[in-house]
Every structure is written in C-alpha cells, then in structure tokens.
Amino acid sequence: MEIERHEYDVVVIGAGGAGLRAAIEARQQGKRTAIVCKSLFGKAHTVMAEGGAAAAMGNVNPDDNWMVHFRDTMRGGKFLNNWRMAELHAKEAPDRVWELEAWGALFDRTKDGKISQRNFGGHEYPRLAHVGDRTGLELIRTLQQRVVALQQEDFETHGDHEAYIKVFAECTVTRLLKDGDRISGGFGYWRESGNFVVFDAPAVVLATGGIGKSYVVTSNSWEYTGDGHALALLAGANLINMEFIQFHPTGMVWPPSVRGILVTESVRGDGGVLRNSDGERFMFKYIPEVFKDKYATTEEEGDRWYTDQANNRRPPELLPRDEVARAINAEVKAGRGSPQGGVFLDVSTRLPAEEIKRRLPSMHHQFKELADVDITAEPMQVGPTCHYIMGGVEVDADTGAAAVPGLFAAGEVSGGMHGSNRLGGNSLSDLLVFGRRAGAGAAAYIDALPTRPKVVQELVEEAHAEALAPLGRSGENPYEVHHELQRTMNDLVGIIRKAEEVSEALEVVEKLKERVRLVGAAGSRIYNPGWHLAIDLRNMVLVSECVARAALLREESRGGHTRDDFPGMNPVWRRKLLVCSTEDGSSVSVEEKVQPSMADHLIKLFDRDELTKYLTDEEMTEFDGIAK
Numbered sequence: 001m002e003i004e005r006h007e008y009d010v011v012v013i014g015a016g017g018a019g020l021r022a023a024i025e026a027r028q029q030g031k032r033t034a035i036v037c038k039s040l041f042g043k044a045h046t047v048m049a050e051g052g053a054a055a056a057m058g059n060v061n062p063d064d065n066w067m068v069h070f071r072d073t074m075r076g077g078k079f080l081n082n083w084r085m086a087e088l089h090a091k092e093a094p095d096r097v098w099e100l101e102a103w104g105a106l107f108d109r110t111k112d113g114k115i116s117q118r119n120f121g122g123h124e125y126p127r128l129a130h131v132g133d134r135t136g137l138e139l140i141r142t143l144q145q146r147v148v149a150l151q152q153e154d155f156e157t158h159g160d161h162e163a164y165i166k167v168f169a170e171c172t173v174t175r176l177l178k179d180g181d182r183i184s185g186g187f188g189y190w191r192e193s194g195n196f197v198v199f200d201a202p203a204v205v206l207a208t209g210g211i212g213k214s215y216v217v218t219s220n221s222w223e224y225t226g227d228g229h230a231l232a233l234l235a236g237a238n239l240i241n242m243e244f245i246q247f248h249p250t251g252m253v254w255p256p257s258v259r260g261i262l263v264t265e266s267v268r269g270d271g272g273v274l275r276n277s278d279g280e281r282f283m284f285k286y287i288p289e290v291f292k293d294k295y296a297t298t299e300e301e302g303d304r305w306y307t308d309q310a311n312n313r314r315p316p317e318l319l320p321r322d323e324v325a326r327a328i329n330a331e332v333k334a335g336r337g338s339p340q341g342g343v344f345l346d347v348s349t350r351l352p353a354e355e356i357k358r359r360l361p362s363m364h365h366q367f368k369e370l371a372d373v374d375i376t377a378e379p380m381q382v383g384p385t386c387h388y389i390m391g392g393v394e395v396d397a398d399t400g401a402a403a404v405p406g407l408f409a410a411g412e413v414s415g416g417m418h419g420s421n422r423l424g425g426n427s428l429s430d431l432l433v434f435g436r437r438a439g440a441g442a443a444a445y446i447d448a449l450p451t452r453p454k455v456v457q458e459l460v461e462e463a464h465a466e467a468l469a470p471l472g473r474s475g476e477n478p479y480e481v482h483h484e485l486q487r488t489m490n491d492l493v494g495i496i497r498k499a500e501e502v503s504e505a506l507e508v509v510e511k512l513k514e515r516v517r518l519v520g521a522a523g524s525r526i527y528n529p530g531w532h533l534a535i536d537l538r539n540m541v542l543v544s545e546c547v548a549r550a551a552l553l554r555e556e557s558r559g560g561h562t563r564d565d566f567p568g569m570n571p572v573w574r575r576k577l578l579v580c581s582t583e584d585g586s587s588v589s590v591e592e593k594v595q596p597s598m599a600d601h602l603i604k605l606f607d608r609d610e611l612t613k614y615l616t617d618e619e620m621t622e623f624d625g626i627a628k
C-alpha cells in the first residue's frame with residue numbers, strides 16, 4: 001500500500017476564515033503548519049459572506065462597545081451561549097478587524113475615513129465592518145495574502161517558501177488518526193487523482209464549516225457535508241447544541257434551480273422591508289414579548305430609526321433571524337405568500353436605484369442574472385433557507401481545545417459561541433477571534449507535549465479500506481440516498497418541528513445508515529464525484545442523527561429550534577446543553593449537561609427585568625445575591 005506521507009506540527013483542516021487565521025497563528029508561533037482543504041484554495045463559505053464582520057469599534061455610533069455587543073449576542077442566542085466565548089468574541093473582534101486592515105484589507109469608509117459599520121439584525125448599533133456586500137471575499141483575500149507574505153519570509157530565511165506553511169488544496173480528510181487517546185494526524189485523498197495521503201501531526205485544528213448539504217433548501221454549497229463535525233465525533237469528541245439550526249429568513253425562492261441562494265440581510269439593514277401578498281408590512285405583528293421594548297411598533301417610527309437611532313426603536317424587519325424566518329413561514333402558511341411561495345422583500349421603493357447598486361452590487365447582479373429581476377425597480381421574492389449550524393464541537397473557550405488531546409476546532413464547526421441563534425455578522429468575527437485562539441492553543445499544546453504521538457499503521461489501513469469500500473461495489477446510487485436524507489431533514493426536522501415528525505425522521509435516518517454502508521460508486525478513483533459523495537454520506541447521516549436526536553429531546557422552542565408541541569422558551573431548558581457522542585459511529589447518544597452560571601461581571605451587565613425572561617427562579621435568587 002503506497003501512501004503519500006507528510007509530517008507537520010499542526011494540520012489545519014479547512015481554508016475558510018477560521019482555518020486561515022488558525023494557520024497564520026500557528027505559523028507565527030513557529031509551528032510547521034499544513035492547510036488542507038477539500039475545495040480549491042480560496043473557495044470556502046467565508047468567500048460568500050456578504051454583510052460584514054461584527055465588531056464593536058464604535059466608528060459610526062460612539063456608544064457602541066464590547067459590553068453592548070456581548071449583550072446583543074447573548075440576547076440573539078437566547079442566553080444559551082457559552083458566555084465566556086461571547087465575552088472573548090465581543091472584546092477581541094475589533095482588534096481582529098484592525099489587524100486585517102493592517103494586513104491590507106480595504107473596508108468601506110465613513111466620511112471621516114474610519115472603517116464604516118452597517119446595521120444588522122439584533123445588533124443595537126451599526127456594527128458590521130464591510131466591503132459592499134462582498135466582505136467575505138476581502139477577508140479571504142487578505143488572509144491568503146498574509147499566508148503568502150509569511151511564505152516569502154520563510155523563503156528569505158529557509159530558502160523554501162513552503163518550509164513552514166503549505167497548502168494542500170482539493171484534498172479531503174476522511175479520518176482523524178490517534179495514538180492511544182491523543183491525536184496523531186489525519187488520513188485523506190486527493191480529489192483529482194484519488195490517491196491517498198497521511199498527515200502525521202500531533203495537533204489538528206478543525207475548521208471545516210457547517211452541515212447545510214443535509215437539507216434540500218440551503219444557502220450552503222457542496223462542501224458543507226458536516227465532515228469536521230463527524231470527524232470530531234468519530235475521534236471521541238463531543239458535539240453540543242446540534243438541534244439549533246439557523247434558517248436564514250431570506251433565500252431566493254425562484255427559479256427552482258437557485259432556490260435557497262442567500263439574499264443578504266444587508267438588504268433589510270439598508271432599509272428593505274418585507275411585505276405579504278396583501279401589501280402589509282407584516283413583521284410588526286411578530287415582535288415577541290422578550291423584544292417588545294426594543295423594536296418600533298409603527299412603520300413611521302421604524303423608518304425614522306434609519307436616520308435617528310438615538311430617539312427611535314429599530315424596525316422589526318431587523319429582529320434576530322429566527323424570529324423573521326418563523327414570521328415568513330407563518331405568512332406563507334396562512335396563504336399570504338408571494339406567487340412563488342415566499343414573501344416580498346422590497347428595497348426598490350426605499351432607496352434610489354444608484355444607491356442600491358452602490359450598496360448591494362452582488363444582490364443586484366444575482367437577481368438580474370439568475371431570476372431576471374431588477375431589484376432597483378421591483379421587489380424580490382424570498383423565503384427561509386438552511387444557512388448555519390449553531391451546534392458543533394464542544395471546545396474550551398480560551399484555546400479551542402476539544403475533549404480529545406491534540407484536537408482543536410474553530411469557526412462554524414465549533415459550538416457554544418452563538419447559543420441557540422447566531423446574529424448576522426457574528427460569524428466572520430468569530431472566525432477571526434477563535435481561529436487565532438485555536439492556532440495559539442495548538443501551538444501551546446505542542447510546546448507542552450512530552451513525546452510526539454505516532455501514526456498507527458493499523459488505523460491508516462482501516463481508513464484506507466473504509467474510503468475504498470464504495471468504489472466498484474454494485475450498491476445503491478449515493479445521489480439517491482443523499483436526496484432522501486435532504487428531503488427528510490427538510491420536511492421533518494426543519495424550521496417548525498413536531499415530536500412525531502422528528503421521530504419519523506430518526507426512523508428514516510436509521511434505515512439510511514444501513515443504505516449508506518452499501519452505496520456503490522461506479523468508475524475509478526480519478527476525479528469521481530459519485531465516490532466522493534459516497535464517502536461524505538457517512539458524515540451527513542451521522543450529523544443528521546445528532547440534529548434529530550437533540551431536536552426530539554429539547555422540549556421547548558428557542559432560537560433555531562422551534563417545537564410546535566412546546567411553543568415557549570423554558571428557563572429550565574436554558575441551563576441544559578445536549579451533548580452528542582458516539583462509541584464507534586454506528587449510533588449517537590445524547591446526554592444532558594448543565595451549563596455553568598454566567599460570571600458575575602457579565603450578568604451584572606443586564607437589567608433584572610430582562611433576566612427574568614430567561615433565567616430560572618433559582619438563578620434569579622443567585623443574581624439578587626450578586627447584585628446586592
């Protein structure tokens with residue numbers, strides 16, 4: 001068995017914002033670092049991010065600061081967030097954005113030359129640093145440029161550009177390798193040749209993004225098959241918060257070939273409004289009790305807010321995403337939807353055409369090219385789309401370390417930071433803050449290692465046999481199994497969930513697991529997408545089982561988890577995390593775990609009245625003791 005082998009200190013799996021920032025940090029701390037990515041280098045979800053990166057720099061409204069950002073993030077996540085992560089994120093995001101600027105990022109500016117910041121749902125002040133509606137592209141461009149700058153430095157010092165940081169693009173990792181309890185590397189294959197590769201490394205940082213391809217209607221692209229979530233589980237790490245999935249309220253609904261593609265929240269942040277088929281601006285009917293005092297109750301007040309935020313409350317189109325997605329769902333169900341099954345999002349009557357083209361160039365182009373709609377002249381039709389998973393690898397907030405020694409995770413593949421619902425813009429800043437921390441965590445772990453773990457040949461052989469198994473087997477077509485999984489998750493574990501439906505989904509998933517073990521891919525190992533999908537299916541089914549099991553257990557509605565049979569938030573459930581693990585990948589078990597109480601200096605940032613909406617009586621008694 002001839003397998004290519006590479007030895008590194010740190011292997012970062014994923015080249016989106018989290019992976020690149022982690023790799024830069026590990027290299028800056030003197031570690032030999034590999035960046036491995038399934039897609040082309042530069043093609044990650046981070047590139048698609050439109051709206052911006054949330055950071056309380058206070059450039060547009062000087063009242064903004066980390067404490068306001070922390071409060072908004074906790075409210076958005078309905079207080080289920082890992083508060084330490086939310087604190088680090090709010091405090092460090094501005095430095096990470098300024099650092100990007102120092103590395104060459106060209107953000108849009110305010111009139112007085114500062115980095116401009118835009119409004120977004122759930123953020124009290126304009127907070128998203130942006131580059132038009134192409135922020136993710138600039139973020140990735142800048143991080144890639146930084147990688148190249150480090151490689152140029154390495155050439156000067158070592159005579160080899162790739163001495164300390166090397167990119168392995170179009171290379172998919174299918175198994176993590178361990179030596180006893182500790183990580184010792186990863187096993188994967190090259191997409192083009194189908195040849196196998198082993199990475200020998202004591203530390204692995206997972207930065208593989210999300211799981212959207214388990215759903216039919218999604219804003220995510222082909223590589224979001226939950227690989228990192230599954231790799232972590234199979235290596236013995238835990239996943240938390242897997243029941244919380246963000247359905248972005250505004251995906252394209254027409255034509256069918258583009259259903260799910262994202263319509264950025266910036267459209268609403270910049271003044272766009274949602275209307276039903278009666279022409280009603282319906283969001284005013286859907287302001288939930290916990291947000292009543294923070295949102296405008298009339299159109300006039302909502303409109304005034306765009307120019308005078310000190311004296312008016314924000315319009316309800318800018319409620320957190322879970323609220324807006326549920327409202328759109330309800331309008332369509334009540335028969336007040338648009339002709340193609342969504343609702344109308346109108347910016348054409350709100351801003352001059354030239355302003356729309358300047359602020360939202362990608363949206364203008366996207367609708368013109370894909371739907372033949374001119375958004376400067378007519379409304380868009382939009383509906384919810386599976387967008388982001390709040391759940392992921394349970395990590396230490398400060399270092400990104402998972403439960404398995406040597407394993408780290410950052411970005412969308414990690415869990416905790418966003419609680420039950422992520423605020424828009426908080427992902428790009430999360431990638432930078434926790435990517436850096438995971439890179440540093442991995443470097444510190446290596447420095448403290450007494451001996452280097454070894455790659456165990458038997459495990460390499462098992463991974464090799466597992467990857468080869470579907471090839472040439474006369475089993476079921478992997479595309480059929482994938483389609484059934486997507487439909488099942490979409491229809492039975494979607495925006496609104498019921499116990500019977502989720503149980504039914506679990507029965508289907510159980511059968512799909514068996515079918516996945518028998519799928520066959522025709523053809524050879526050379527660039528064979530059917531074979532790649534057959535391998536990915538193991539991950540999608542495993543992760544879908546986590547989502548469905550946790551969704552069935554959580555008997556309340558909170559953020560990205562809405563139970564038709566348990567419509568309200570329950571403070572007792574707020575304290576509980578559902579932790580998924582597996583023995584051997586054949587099934588998932590879920591255990592409840594109580595979250596630690598919020599640190600005193602953080603809980604004191606909230607008013608007592610607000611806390612009573614989220615906390616248990618016991619926690620309120622604790623709070624009264626602290627507040628005295």
Ligand code: FAD
Nearest residue numbers: 014015016018038039045046049051173209411412427428
């Ligand atoms: P990604 O950027 O997706 O990178 C994942 C990487 O992992 C890729 O390189 C992939 O090839 C690699 N990978 C996956 N599996 C494997 C494997 N098995 N082996 C090797 N490599 C693997 N958030 C915001 O904050 N603001 C926004 O404005 C915003 N807009 C968005 C718009 C769209 C259309 C979408 C889809 C998301 C948006 N988000 C936004 C969310 C945000 O972009 C993502 O959550 C974030 O970019 C995820 O970054 P990441 O580094 O965790 O993963």
